[in-house]
Amino acid sequence: MAISGGQKPAQRPARAQWLDSGNSITQQFMAIGGRADIVSLAGGLPAAELYPVEAIARASERALARWGSVALEYGSVEGLPALRAAIAERISASAGRRFGPENVLLTTGAMQGLDLLGKALIDPGDLIVNQFPTYLGALDAWRPRQPRYERLDWSGEGPGFEAGLRQAKFVYAVPNYSNPTGVLVSQARRAALLDKVLEAGTWLVEDDPYLPLQLDGAAGPSILALHGERHPTGAYDGPVIYLGTLSKSLVPGLRVGWVVAEAGMIATLALAKQSTDISSSMFTQAVALELIESGFEAEHIPRIVAAYRERRDALCAAAAQHLSEWFSWEVPPGGMFVWMRAKSAEIDTNALYACALEEKVAFVPSSVFDPDGRLTDAMRVNFTRSSPEVITEGVRRLERAVQRYLASKAGRAA
Ligand SMILES: Cc1ncc(COP(=O)(O)O)c(C=O)c1O
Structure with missing residues (x-):
């Protein structure tokens, strides 16, 4: 049967309901990781240049x-x-x-x-x-x-x-x-x-x-x-x-x-x-x-561990210099991430994230790690993906992002 000219196409069935509470955060962070203009401290990725x-x-x-x-x-x-x-x-x-x-x-x-x-x-x-x-x-x-x-x-x-x-x-x-x-x-x-x-x-x-x-x-x-x-x-x-x-x-x-x-x-x-x-x-x-x-892992793992230790230390040193006014953290004894917690409830890392992108740096806001999305006072910062120099630059950008965020908050309050 031909569809008459003015007739609207039929509404197709909707996607499954659970997707309404889903999100594409992981895809977004992967995409940001591929952008040359952004220092991404967001993903949970190993150092690509050390891939064997x-x-x-x-x-x-x-x-x-x-x-x-x-x-x-x-x-x-x-x-x-x-x-x-x-x-x-x-x-x-x-x-x-x-x-x-x-x-x-x-x-x-x-x-x-x-x-x-x-x-x-x-x-x-x-x-x-x-x-x-x-x-x-x-x-x-x-x-x-x-x-x-x-x-x-x-x-x-x-x-x-x-x-x-x-x-x-x-x-x-x-x-x-x-x-x-x-x-x-x-x-x-x-x-x-x-x-x-x-x-x-x-x-x-x-x-x-x-x-x-x-x-x-x-x-x-x-x-x-x-x-x-x-x-x-x-x-x-x-x-x-x-x-x-x-x-x-x-x-x-x-x-x-x-x-x-x-x-x-x-x-x-x-x-x-x-x-x-x-x-x-x-x-x-x-x-x-x-x-x-x-037995390849026995030679490869010590190599990446040494690099990651240096990168973690670079992140923590840069953060001590640029972020300690607003955030505190414990030096992780392993893994890929430093968890930075805001010292003041004034900082909402969901909102900070928008300012970070303007400063061309990315992290993962804490809310995505909470099933209820209410945890908004921390951020996950990765240290394995980028070189110590890039990490340090990323932290400088984060400092500017915090300043920009607090200035815009103060501006709104005034
Ligand atoms: C806690 C945890 N479980 C599982 C995975 C998934 O790992 P895979 O790459 O093997 O799928 C990750 C990756 O980030 C992770 O952090």
Whole structure:
């Protein structure tokens, strides 16, 4: 049937409702990171000039020679068996007990692990007890599932903490150099949380992408390892669902991550993954296997750690000179970020962000790490992506941004 000339086109169906509360913040920060005129201290990105391009080229050749068409196929949903075994071995070496390939699901980055957890575990209204402030990507991944959140109280003494844990689908924590705060959670607090999780009979999602970036001293055992030490034999049946990745220690572009958990949970997540991407890239998994087997990380990680330490120190020194009137922070012992908190409630980092862009510098305002968006007195500043000189210039621009922001506030008040 022909549509008559004046007739309006039919209204097409609307997108799903959860997207109305979604946002494109991550995309915006990625786009800003690509702009030459802006010093971006926003993204959670490694130093691109330290990416081991040649080592990856050689590993790719070896992977193709070894695996041929297998590396170019759809693979099994759980991942390349030899890489599953290698990750199981790596985790076993650090976790005080044996994990087998049946305890490992290879994922398209740790981000997919978070997404699969949402898909497999969260029904609308379910409670997640989350380390606060929380990694933005986790909040993004779980938003379509419409969970409720309660803050994880590491002291374990908050009102209703234990009742909250008993109702929670899972606890979400980033104990090593958290994104966004850079905090390293003490061993005593990890052990206490594990006790409470075991008592409550819930799951504990331990997200550990920053483990390799230990800038001052060692991180100490993961919560997975603390549990493993208590239960060193038999099939793993603990509550910890552990997420790892090669994104921060090697390159994010391989998109190789993993989930380690009891075998039943791995099967559940594999079921969720099947309808997400059939399998992760066999090719990048085969490349990752070559890199791991050749021991390449042992030479690469010290190189990036030394560079990141210098960059963190450059950021903190510049901030001491240019920002300490308005912000305070603790020097993070690892990871990628310094969490700067405004000394006065007068500073709202959402509004400051607009002034920062005018001064051609970017950071991440704290509100995006709060499920309710109410945390507006802090900012996450990255130190790994840019050289010490660029970081220092970025901090000078931040100083001008704060001055511009306070002047405009004073102007409005007058
Ligand atoms: C806490 C946390 N979890 C997961 C991820 C995602 O990592 P991947 O690149 O492996 O998907 C990130 C990346 O920034 C992160 O900070």
